[in-house]
Amino acid sequence: MLDIGFWELALIGVLALLVLGPERLPTAIRSVGQLVRSVKQTANNLKSEFNHELRVSELHEQLKQAEAKGMQNLTSAEKKAVEELEEAARSVNSTLKPENQETKPESNSKESKE
DSSP, rough: OOOHHHHHHHHHHHHHHHHHHHHHHHHHHHHHHHHHHHHHHHHHHHHHHHHHHHHHHHHHHHHHHHHHHOOOOOOHHHHHHHHHHHHHHHHHHHHHHHHHHHHHHHHHHHHOOO
């Protein structure tokens, strides 16, 4: 990434000590550390989102190919993509069912009160 050796870091440290002084140097180091940490975290988040979107795009393309074949004579990659999408649909439906079940009794109880 950055090609900074020991002597370059030592020179930066000495210059920072001279410019900032011993009182403000620890605060500046902490601030720089937090900045570097947040930049790394943002870069990792962007990378994971990009990988996720790439995988979704690949699954979508494989699903299109499977639908074009009429869901018959699928390759192993297409079968796997269909299975992954079915599993994702089941997980979404399972998380939505408890919410739907909670709202249905409320609507029934309101109707019975009227």
